[in-house]
């Protein structure tokens with residue numbers, strides 16, 4: 449997974465999968481936003497492979513404490529689960545609780561054992577650092593996972609340019625990355641960074657269920673990414 453660009457329909461509700469199938473390559477299942485996530489996984493009969501995310505509250509999600517690793521460990525044992533998201537800060541031991549690092553490392557080992565890809569992720573909910581700092585973050589993330597993912601907050605068009613440049617540089621340096629800016633000034637990066645090597649896009653099936661600010665609806669992002677790649681918009 450992630451050799452080619454993967455468009456993930458981001459959702460807390462796996463019953464959206466049939467609606468996602470026409471446009472998505474995978475489903476990002478947000479365990480932290482879901483009701484009864486393990487029961488939803490038990491009942492899942494969809495076609496699309498799942499990327500499971502249980503975003504920590506200290507990284508902008510709703511999952512509190514180390515218990516979130518239990519749900520992820522359970523999830524990666526399922527056939528439908530092809531990838532798992534783990535926060536880079538935990539993998540790097542940058543979190544104040546040292547148990548985060550050991551839990552994250554154990555989860556990554558278990559994922560590798562199960563043939564499940566690891567997305568090492570970083571979020572900045574305030575700003576977009578300079579391109580050189582972004583490249584460093586991407587290199588760190590890519591070295592900890594099969595893909596290094598970076599989502600930052602754009603407050604001006606220059607932030608989008610910084611992310612595009614960093615995506616290009618990190619990819620040229622041989623790192624497998626996924627990049628995007630959150631918020632309106634950076635929205636177009638979601639369509640454009642795949643041209644420079646970004647390997648994952650995230651979009652809600654229904655705009656009302658967006659999992660981050662500035663996401664395009666799924667069908668729109670599919671159309672934009674494919675249009676930029678193939679020179680056709682499908683319209």
Ligand SMILES: O=C1C[C@@](O)(C(=O)O)C[C@@H](O)[C@@H]1O
Nearest residue numbers: 458501599628630650659660
């Ligand atoms: O990390 C990401 C990227 C994201 O924050 C976005 O900006 O699209 C959406 C999240 O659901 C996902 O886990």
